[in-house]
Amino acid sequence: MAEEKKKQKQINIELDEKIAEGTYSNLAIINHSVSEFVVDFISLMPGAPKAKVKSRIILTPQHAKKLLKALNDNVSRFEKTHGTIQDYEQPAIPLNFGPTGEA
Numbered sequence: 001m002a003e004e005k006k007k008q009k010q011i012n013i014e015l016d017e018k019i020a021e022g023t024y025s026n027l028a029i030i031n032h033s034v035s036e037f038v039v040d041f042i043s044l045m046p047g048a049p050k051a052k053v054k055s056r057i058i059l060t061p062q063h064a065k066k067l068l069k070a071l072n073d074n075v076s077r078f079e080k081t082h083g084t085i086q087d088y089e090q091p092a093i094p095l096n097f098g099p100t101g102e103a
Helices: 002-009 017-021 061-082
Strands: 027-032 037-042 053-059
Touching (some): 037 061, 053 061
Antiparallel strands (some): 027 037, 037 053
């Protein structure tokens, strides 16, 4: 009986080759509204005056909180094995998402 329940709860997740390659990001910008969190992942090259959003993930507030918990858990486990991750101070990056609207 327990084995049948286990089979019913399994989710078969597919990962195609292109997605499996991943996308490098060294900057994330997070915005939110009442109903969603928007996370833009960006690859910013030193000295480059321009950068593009490489990926945008839109989450419900509940899923954003679950992601936060999962990241906290994983960082804690990583640090127990490999030591504290250093958080180096970075100068503020002035961000511009294109022209602003005018009324």
